[in-house]
Amino acid sequence: MTAPDALLKIEGLSKSFGGVAAMRDVSLAFPARSLSAVIGPNGAGKTTFFNLISGRFKADAGRVLLDGTDIAGASRQEIVRRGIGRAFQVASLFPTLTVAQALAASGHARQRSETRKLSQFPSPSATDAAREVMAQLNLTRVADVLSRNLSHGDQKLLDIGLALMLQPRVLLLDEPTAGMGPEERWQMIETVQLLWRERDLTLIFIEHDMDIVFKVAQTVRVLSYGAVLAEGTPDEIRRNPAVIEAYLGKSAQGAVA
Amino acid sequence: MTGRWRDLGWAGLGLAVLLLVAVVGARPAIRDFIMFAMAYGLLAMSLNLLIGYTGLVSFGHAMFFASGAYAFGLAMQSGHFSVPAAFVFAIALTAVLALIVGAICVRLNEIYFAFLTLAFQMLLYNLILGWVSFTGGDQGLMGGIPRPKFLGIDLTDRLQLYVFCSIAFVVCMVVMRQIVTSPFGYTLRLIRDNQDRAAFLGVDVVRVKLVCFVISACIAAVGGILLALFVSGAYPNFAFWTTSGESIFMIMLGGSRVFLGPLVGTIILRVLNDVTVVYTSHTELVLGIVILIFVLGLRKGVLDLIADRIETREQQKAFSQRDAADAGKAS
Numbered sequence: 001m002t003a004p005d006a007l008l009k010i011e012g013l014s015k016s017f018g019g020v021a022a023m024r025d026v027s028l029a030f031p032a033r034s035l036s037a038v039i040g041p042n043g044a045g046k047t048t049f050f051n052l053i054s055g056r057f058k059a060d061a062g063r064v065l066l067d068g069t070d071i072a073g074a075s076r077q078e079i080v081r082r083g084i085g086r087a088f089q090v091a092s093l094f095p096t097l098t099v100a101q102a103l104a105a106s107g108h109a110r111q112r113s114e115t116r117k118l119s120q121f122p123s124p125s126a127t128d129a130a131r132e133v134m135a136q137l138n139l140t141r142v143a144d145v146l147s148r149n150l151s152h153g154d155q156k157l158l159d160i161g162l163a164l165m166l167q168p169r170v171l172l173l174d175e176p177t178a179g180m181g182p183e184e185r186w187q188m189i190e191t192v193q194l195l196w197r198e199r200d201l202t203l204i205f206i207e208h209d210m211d212i213v214f215k216v217a218q219t220v221r222v223l224s225y226g227a228v229l230a231e232g233t234p235d236e237i238r239r240n241p242a243v244i245e246a247y248l249g250k251s252a253q254g255a256v257a
Numbered sequence: 258m259t260g261r262w263r264d265l266g267w268a269g270l271g272l273a274v275l276l277l278v279a280v281v282g283a284r285p286a287i288r289d290f291i292m293f294a295m296a297y298g299l300l301a302m303s304l305n306l307l308i309g310y311t312g313l314v315s316f317g318h319a320m321f322f323a324s325g326a327y328a329f330g331l332a333m334q335s336g337h338f339s340v341p342a343a344f345v346f347a348i349a350l351t352a353v354l355a356l357i358v359g360a361i362c363v364r365l366n367e368i369y370f371a372f373l374t375l376a377f378q379m380l381l382y383n384l385i386l387g388w389v390s391f392t393g394g395d396q397g398l399m400g401g402i403p404r405p406k407f408l409g410i411d412l413t414d415r416l417q418l419y420v421f422c423s424i425a426f427v428v429c430m431v432v433m434r435q436i437v438t439s440p441f442g443y444t445l446r447l448i449r450d451n452q453d454r455a456a457f458l459g460v461d462v463v464r465v466k467l468v469c470f471v472i473s474a475c476i477a478a479v480g481g482i483l484l485a486l487f488v489s490g491a492y493p494n495f496a497f498w499t500t501s502g503e504s505i506f507m508i509m510l511g512g513s514r515v516f517l518g519p520l521v522g523t524i525i526l527r528v529l530n531d532v533t534v535v536y537t538s539h540t541e542l543v544l545g546i547v548i549l550i551f552v553l554g555l556r557k558g559v560l561d562l563i564a565d566r567i568e569t570r571e572q573q574k575a576f577s578q579r580d581a582a583d584a585g586k587a588s
Contacts, residue, residue: 054457080459092457094450097443098575105447108440109458118439120261126440141582144575146568162458 006065007032007202008053008084008170013062013072015052022048024227026062030170030204035196037217038206041246045226046206047089050172054086055079066170085168089175089206091159095148099139099158102147103130106165133161136198137191153184157191164195171195173205177212185209189216214238222246260438268431275423279416288419292487294520294527295426299480300500301507301519302433306473308505309513310437311466312449313363316371316501317378318477320358323496324351325478326485327385330398339407347482348475355474356467363466375498382496397492402485412486422483429476430520436472437516445469506544510551512558521560 006029015023023045030036038046051057053064055076064072071079094102104122107129122130134140137157142150147158156176163171176192177185189212196203207213213220214234222229222243230240237243278291300322307313328347332338338346362373385392393399404412412418436442444465447455452462485491494500503526504519511522526544533543555562 056457075461076456077459077461080457086457088454092451092454094447094454096450097446101443102447105440105443106458109444109447109455109460118435118441121438121440121443123440141579142575144571145579146572149572149576162454166459 005032006030007067009065011063011065013052013064014060015048015057016060022226023052026228028221028228028231030202032202033200034202035216035218036204037213037220038204038223039213039220040223044223046223047174049223050086050174054084054172080166083169084172085163085166086172087159087163087174087176089178091155093147093155093158096146098144098146099134100130100143102158103133103161103165106162129165133164136195137161152179156188170202173203175206175208177207177209185212264434265431268427272423272427276420279419290527290531292419292422294523295422296480296484296487297527298520298523299426299429300477301504301523303473303476304504305508305513305519306433306469308508310442310445310449311469313466314371315374316498317374318504319500320378320381320496321351321355321474321477322481322500323381324354325481326491326495327392327398329482330402330485330491333402334398340404340412341407344482348478351478352471352475355471359467359470363463363470378496378498378501382493385493385496395493398490401489418486422486425479425483429479433476434516506548509548510558512561512564515560515564518558518560522558
């Protein structure tokens with residue numbers, strides 16, 4: 001599983017909060033341009049895992065290697081600059097900006113050139129990038145809608161769009177389908193697949209819907225109590241007795257087999 | 258590009274109107290009113306870079322207004338500076354002060370930020386009051402501010418002073434407009450709306466806040482310099498908390514979401530002040546009632562009310578565009 005050409009490699013990652021171990025010695029590798037799902041029961045540490053990679057929390061121990069460089073302990077800005085973008089379980093937006101403005105502003109955010117910072121907003125390059133993202137996410141139709149006035153589904157899409165504006169190599173999606181109806185879910189997951197293919201992303205997503213996970217993901221990592229319980233292809237995970245017992249519950253054995 | 262030229266056009270028009278007032282020989286009272294409005298307008302406008310655009314509510318902004326006025330006045334009184342040199346010196350000194358105060362304050366959020374800025378302001382106020390030999394204490398900078406000629410400009414002449422202040426004012430307005438319509442200005446809005454998310458987009462939140470804090474302080478300093486030139490002195494109440502409070506009132510009256518809101522608020526407050534003074538000695542009472550009406554009745558500044566109307570209409574248009582697109586797809 002730990003291919004040598006893994007773009008993102010996690011080694012011995014641990015984190016505790018006031019004595020409670022939220023992440024215990026997690027080691028995982030994500031090959032470049034892979035599409036992986038992270039699953040696990042509530043409180044398994046999935047979001048903590050993302051928070052550690054994206055720099056919200058500093059790990060107590062372990063390394064996060066992006067293309068061979070350890071980014072554990074780096075600032076959020078540094079991690080973004082190196083190419084990791086993330087979206088949130090509850091869409092984290094800028095309520096008073098329109099979709100087009102928020103995307104363009106996101107494109108400008110990590111810009112370091114001081115002179116360009118005082119040019120007219122938005123710059124032609126930011127406008128073009130925002131247009132491309134809106135087209136891919138079907139947000140062109142709401143380009144002028146304020147973020148706070150968007151429907152739930154469009155908010156989730158914009159949240160992903162903001163991360164895409166950073167031109168990330170690794171994209172972390174925390175439950176992209178959270179709070180959506182069945183039809184909307186599949187639409188969202190189709191969009192995610194499209195992004196992954198068209199943008200050469202190494203994409204990792206957290207998901208609760210097993211149908212989606214087994215159908216979409218190339219590989220699945222199962223977390224339980226902050227540790228890796230299993231990893232493998234959807235078929236392997238589906239048959240793994242430990243996973244079935246710990247995560248899906250014994251009664252579900254028949255349902256997923 | 259076009260937006261920039263349009264803004265410059267408006268600035269040119271504004272300057273032309275200001276100069277016209279001088280040329281047509283309006284009564285000195287009107288000119289004086291405009292001078293006051295320009296000085297306090299810069300204070301309120303610069304404070305709104307923090308409050309309206311970045312979401313940093315500072316209660317101590319007048320400290321930079323005062324530092325500009327005192328640094329300029331003291332530099333001129335020393336006799337070693339020409340007017341332009343003292344101008345630059347006062348701004349630079351304020352920038353250093355803002356850098357120190359800001360570096361300590363901008364890491365804090367909301368109420369802690371507000372109170373720490375207030376504390377620094379009171380520190381400066383008490384320093385001015387206490388250091389009598391240097392600042393003149395509660396008497397203010399005494400003996401007037403000498404204004405030697407430079408480049409053929411004589412600021413002891415009221416008309417020339419008025420023109421000088423108008424130009425300085427318009428330049429500051431253009432600088433602020435440039436900032437809020439730039440990518441940097443939108444980074445400020447990202448921080449105001451959701452600073453946690455902004456950090457995940459690669460924004461160095463503390464650094465950007467600090468840069469904004471220093472720029473805003475420098476413009477407040479220009480306001481202070483204009484007032485010092487106008488009244489030919491500097492007084493401790495420039496640094497008193499009521500001056501900061503007044504500039505917050507101006508923002509509340511005029512609106513914080515529209516660029517010119519604080520300036521409109523300044524004009525409203527100055528007019529109210531000047532009118533009520535004629536009829537009653539209870540000016541504060543009248544001002545208090547007006548502010549209560551705005552806060553409790555309208556709940557927003559004048560220009561914000563208009564901006565909200567426009568926004569609602571534009572959002573409705575955007576909704577119908579979306580619905581049309583969605584309907585087209587479904588059929």
